[in-house]
Amino acid sequence: MAGDFITYRKIEADQSIADFVECFWMAENSSGIEKEVIVMPDASFDLILSQDQDEPFQICLLGLGTSYDKRKVDGNTKMYFISFKLISAEYLFNRSIADLINEFELMPNNFWSFGKNDLTDFDTFCLKATNIIKQLIPKDIDNRKKKLFELIYASNGEISVAELAEKSFLTSRQINRYFTKYFGISLKVYCRYLRFKESFEQIKNGELFPKLDFSDQAHFSREVKKISGVNPRELYRNQNDRFIQVSAIPDK
Structure with a gap:
């Protein structure tokens, strides 16, 4: 591209x-x-x-x-x-x-x-x-953490801490402490960026209405503008590929 x-x-x-x-x-x-x-x-x-x-x-x-x-x-x-x-x-x-x-x-x-x-x-x-x-890649990996990230990525961040805790066999407190220690943000905040990543792909394809778990169009627009600095329509125009996100770069 x-x-x-x-x-x-x-x-x-x-x-x-x-x-x-x-x-x-x-x-x-x-x-x-x-x-x-x-x-x-x-x-x-x-x-x-x-x-x-x-x-x-x-x-x-x-x-x-x-x-x-x-x-x-x-x-x-x-x-x-x-x-x-x-x-x-x-x-x-x-x-x-x-x-x-x-x-x-x-x-x-x-x-x-x-x-x-x-x-x-x-x-x-x-x-x-x-x-x-x-x-x-080490041989000994905590399978609970591996499962945790599989669930987070598969859901595009649309999964609760309670559900993650239940399915990964980590407690909610362990998950939140892990995110704060290693990544400097909470799981909830990180999931916002995963949702935006998925939304960017949709906007790039001309889909300007929310598909993920946003309460309404206004909520969707506010979240997109908070992270990207522009509203979904301007992000869609993206003249000369000025806005770059790795996930939106075509493979090979």
Whole structure:
């Protein structure tokens, strides 16, 4: 997908790592001219490899986004992303990302054995990243947490804490403490971003009326504008692909 000189591409995660990774995606501005995009929350966090005409190669960890973010993409910039599901924070990164809400953290330039040569070919990068992540997945994973996230993602966030507790065999208190500790937001708040993610897909297809559990059209419009900064109709127009959400990038 190309928009105003910026090219986007996405590859879904291989089934072997799908419990931990949402997708791989890339953005490349080959115009030589700085461009502005507005990135929407997509309920994931990202590892980013990037290089542009002025800055050296770098790797960053980007935490959860909680609102739209206006970003400048420098000319002749290439960025590769790995979008992670939340369970990866504990089991792949062995850390909390609560302090990274709307923030970047610079990582070592050899993090997970990545380097500037990995920005040469996107398909090769995805294969390498998949193999690295396979090796990082631990054998001992709390099946209650695995079930918890399966239920959250399958419902697009339209599930109560009580139902999650009953089906995952975690208590409501354990779930809320886990979210606060590792992600810095409550489960209820996180589910809002999952609902918005699904709504963005619907709006992109011209469906401007709510399909998810919104009380009415006004409630739907308020929620969309609170997170995206614009109403559903303007989001649908999306001139020159100015509004970007990873889930809406076509596969391959």
